[in-house]
Amino acid sequence: MNLKLNHPVAFVPTMGALHAGHESLIRIAKSLENEVVVSIFVNPLQFENPDDFTNYPKTLEVDTKVAEKSGATFVWAPIFEEIYPSDPEIISAGAIGNLFEGVHRFGHFDGVLTVVKRLFDLVQPKFAVFGEKDFQQLFLIKEMVQRLQLPIEIIAAPTVREPNGVAMSSRNSRLSVTERDQASGIYSALKVAAEVKEIDRARAILAKDLHSIPGFLLDYAEIIDEDTFELATDTTVNSRAIVAGWINGLRLLDNIAMSNKVTTK
Numbered sequence: 001m002n003l004k005l006n007h008p009v010a011f012v013p014t015m016g017a018l019h020a021g022h023e024s025l026i027r028i029a030k031s032l033e034n035e036v037v038v039s040i041f042v043n044p045l046q047f048e049n050p051d052d053f054t055n056y057p058k059t060l061e062v063d064t065k066v067a068e069k070s071g072a073t074f075v076w077a078p079i080f081e082e083i084y085p086s087d088p089e090i091i092s093a094g095a096i097g098n099l100f101e102g103v104h105r106f107g108h109f110d111g112v113l114t115v116v117k118r119l120f121d122l123v124q125p126k127f128a129v130f131g132e133k134d135f136q137q138l139f140l141i142k143e144m145v146q147r148l149q150l151p152i153e154i155i156a157a158p159t160v161r162e163p164n165g166v167a168m169s170s171r172n173s174r175l176s177v178t179e180r181d182q183a184s185g186i187y188s189a190l191k192v193a194a195e196v197k198e199i200d201r202a203r204a205i206l207a208k209d210l211h212s213i214p215g216f217l218l219d220y221a222e223i224i225d226e227d228t229f230e231l232a233t234d235t236t237v238n239s240r241a242i243v244a245g246w247i248n249g250l251r252l253l254d255n256i257a258m259s260n261k262v263t264t265k
Contacts, residue, residue, distance in 0.1 A: 003122065005074060006035045011125035012072070013116060016040040017057040017170030021160035023070040025129045028157050030071030032127045038072040039119055040064075041083060045090075046111030057170055076123075083118050091117050093140050096229050101136050101244060101253075104219050112137055113144050120152060128152055133159040133167045135242055135255045139229055159254070161187065167254045179247050185213035186243055190256040193241050199223055199234050202258065206241055218245040223258065232258070 010029035014022055022038075029036045040063055047053035064075045093102065093109035102109055120128065130138050142154050160168045165187035166180060175183060189209035196202035206221050221243045223232045232239035239258040244251065 003037075003074070003076065005037060005123065007124065008033050008126035009035045009037050009123060010127040010129065011119070011123050012036065012038045012129050013119050014038060014040055014063075015042045015056065015170065016063045016077075017059055017173070018063045018066045019160075019168050019170060019172075021131055021133070021168035023066060024160050025131060025157050026067060026070035026072055028155060029127065029129045032129075032155070035074065036072045037074045037076060037123050037125065038067040039123070040067075040075065040077040041115070041119070043083075043111060043115040044080070045088070045114055046108050048105045048108055057173065078122075083115065083122075088114050088118065090114050091144060094143075096136070096143070097140055099136075099229065100220055100222065100242060104244070109137065109140055113140060116141055117144065117148070120150060125152055127155055129155045129157055131157050131159060132255065133169070133253060135240065135253075136229070139226075167252075169252070171250055174250055175247065179215065179250075182213055182215045183247055183252055185216065186210065186245075186252060186254050187256075189213070190241055190243060190254060193223075194256045194259050197234075199232050199236070199239065199258075202241070206243070210243060210245070215247050216245050217247075218243075220244055226257070 010033035012025045012029050026038060042056050044053050060077055067075045090110055091113035093113055097109035132138060138156055145152055145154055162168060164184040166183045189206055192209060193202045193206035196205055203223055210218050210221050223239050223241045225232050225236045226238040226240045240255055242255040244253050
């Protein structure tokens with residue numbers, strides 16, 4: 001398959017329902033290369049719940065306009081057979097793919113890495129831009145690129161937030177006004193924990209604050225080493241709090257870099 005692109009290319013893979021977070025990724029891509037490809041493909045392999053796949057918002061016409069306005073030079077919305085012309089070679093996310101999100105969404109990260117690898121094969125980008133909101137996904141994509149020695153530089157982009165602090169997501173449109181207000185407590189809890197110097201105390205405060213959010217069902221709250229995804233300690237140089245849970249059946253993810261950085265000599 002030949003996409004007839006003008007290489008080098010900066011690439012932003014998406015599943016559509018584009019919002020301001022996606023716009024920021026596209027603008028970053030545009031700052032890297034003149035040719036910016038945005039893909040829109042809802043990947044069935046990464047959905048453990050068939051209803052979630054079926055109900056995922058599909059707004060291709062609007063998405064195309066948003067992408068082009070943000071700097072995309074090529075908006076690509078492939079059909080299933082273009083991405084998977086035969087049985088796909090499943091890319092394993094390994095042990096880290098079975099932690100945290102992987103515990104609650106079995107096989108999710110294998111599906112993510114499989115589609116990202118296929119997209120990379122077809123687009124052959126020099127740069128690929130991903131948001132930090134899905135931090136475990138970002139970590140695993142970086143690890144895959146390194147492991148498979150792909151000639152692609154992965155660019156991490158900061159999480160874009162709504163005015164009340166909620167991390168932007170295509171699924172947020174399904175939250176009511178009250179639920180959005182409840183969801184804002186997640187970022188508030190993360191900000192408080194990020195300022196606590198002792199990691200174990202930060203963990204305890206984070207869990208307590210998250211459990212106090214009305215209507216929020218916590219799946220996990222942990223502080224990890226950004227560089228290894230092992231549990232952070234007081235001597236971890238780059239630590240990050242990661243959180244996931246549910247409000248009225250909608251899954252919400254968020255994270256924050258801890259401010260208690262260890263100074264290395």
